[in-house]
Amino acid sequence: MKEVKRNILLNPGPGTTSNSVKNALVVADICPREKDFENLMSSVREDVVKVINGSEDYISVLFTASGTGGDEAAISSAVPLGKKILIIENGAYGTRMKEIAKTYKIDYVEYSIAYGDYPDLNKIETILTNEPEISHIAVVHHETTTGMLNPVKEIIQIAHKYNVEVIIDAMSSYAGISIDAKEWDIDYIVSTSNKCIQGMAGITFVIFKKAFIDKLKNNRRSFYFDIYSQYMGFKNSHQMRFTPPVQIIYALRQALDEFFEETTEGREKRYTDNWNILYNGVQEIGFKPYLNYKHESKILMAIKEPDDINYSFENMHDYLYQRGFTIYPGKGAKEATFRLAVIGDLYKNDMHDFLVELKNYIKESGITQF
Numbered sequence: 001m002k003e004v005k006r007n008i009l010l011n012p013g014p015g016t017t018s019n020s021v022k023n024a025l026v027v028a029d030i031c032p033r034e035k036d037f038e039n040l041m042s043s044v045r046e047d048v049v050k051v052i053n054g055s056e057d058y059i060s061v062l063f064t065a066s067g068t069g070g071d072e073a074a075i076s077s078a079v080p081l082g083k084k085i086l087i088i089e090n091g092a093y094g095t096r097m098k099e100i101a102k103t104y105k106i107d108y109v110e111y112s113i114a115y116g117d118y119p120d121l122n123k124i125e126t127i128l129t130n131e132p133e134i135s136h137i138a139v140v141h142h143e144t145t146t147g148m149l150n151p152v153k154e155i156i157q158i159a160h161k162y163n164v165e166v167i168i169d170a171m172s173s174y175a176g177i178s179i180d181a182k183e184w185d186i187d188y189i190v191s192t193s194n195k196c197i198q199g200m201a202g203i204t205f206v207i208f209k210k211a212f213i214d215k216l217k218n219n220r221r222s223f224y225f226d227i228y229s230q231y232m233g234f235k236n237s238h239q240m241r242f243t244p245p246v247q248i249i250y251a252l253r254q255a256l257d258e259f260f261e262e263t264t265e266g267r268e269k270r271y272t273d274n275w276n277i278l279y280n281g282v283q284e285i286g287f288k289p290y291l292n293y294k295h296e297s298k299i300l301m302a303i304k305e306p307d308d309i310n311y312s313f314e315n316m317h318d319y320l321y322q323r324g325f326t327i328y329p330g331k332g333a334k335e336a337t338f339r340l341a342v343i344g345d346l347y348k349n350d351m352h353d354f355l356v357e358l359k360n361y362i363k364e365s366g367i368t369q370f
């Protein structure tokens with residue numbers, strides 16, 4: 001196995017991958033229309049469902065795209081013509097789902113609150129009562145903008161009282177937090193190969209109730225991101241309709257094997273442990289978290305930028321980057337923040353090593369006001 005330099009990525013994906021996932025990219029060339037590749041594709045499609053305990057009631061479709069493509073496929077394919085979608089917006093990824101609805105000219109109702117504010121379930125229910133044309137809700141599970149874990153389980157319960165289906169963007173929570181499709185009664189859930197499942201970027205997937213497939217036939221708005229056609233492609237030929245990113249799928253297969261070996265609980269515990277080390281460590285240095293603790297995902301934290309003339313995110317980033325650690329800027333929260341995520345093949349030592357360098361930087365740069 002080839003060893004390459006191991007960088008510690010604390011950005012919210014693509015994350016640090018294991019050496020075995022990196023090496024899984026190097027395979028003999030194969031035409032994706034061959035039976036061997038079809039078998040690989042089928043195993044990946046089945047196993048992305050198993051990650052969330054989807055069993056035989058759920059199916060998945062994969063697309064060659066980043067995660068936004070999966071959101072686009074779910075929104076453009078699920079909402080029946082003439083119906084409305086309620087978008088819950090408390091971060092940049094909620095805003096993006098609104099942009100997707102706008103682009104496809106799907107009527108939407110927005111429940112928009114400030115980035116980092118917690119959704120009020122009563123308000124969501126009132127909207128559903130007042131707007132009987134709503135057939136779907138789109139909500140982000142882990143709002144990567146702030147690190148907030150939105151109450152999707154409760155939102156599903158409310159939605160189902162009104163016969164409304166829910167599209168969950170679980171881009172940065174899938175495989176990092178235990179999600180139970182059957183217990184939560186999930187309708188649609190979207191994620192990507194390059195976040196908590198710890199594969200490489202290039203594949204997005206939508207997992208949904210098998211029983212929905214027939215009704216999706218009539219909702220097609222997109223040619224490429226059409227769930228119905230993509231599913232029919234898999235069903236009839238076990239292939240993607242269009243060219244798949246062959247090597248990325250081998251890496252995703254390896255990442256799935258590593259996930260099942262670690263187990264859902266093991267992955268969640270490792271992430272939570274890493275997050276706790278960072279969360280306590282940055283506060284010992286003097287930094288202040290942005291969110292109320294009870295809303296934290298324990299996958300990412302937004303940290304308030306110090307109010308000190310010596311502070312510069314760029315300088316701090318460059319200092320850490322030169323030492324093998326990548327940190328991430330903020331994204332539109334009410335106050336200026338930067339972000340640290342624990343998405344990836346990362347361990348406690350990595351967190352401790354990072355904190356040593358961060359502490360050194362703060363000392364050297366003379367930052368005292370947080």
Ligand SMILES: Cc1ncc(COP(=O)(O)O)c(C=O)c1O
Nearest residue numbers: 066067068093142144169171172
């Ligand atoms: C919650 C959420 N949704 C959607 C996306 C978009 O994913 P991509 O950049 O892979 O298109 C991201 C990416 O970070 C995300 O965190």
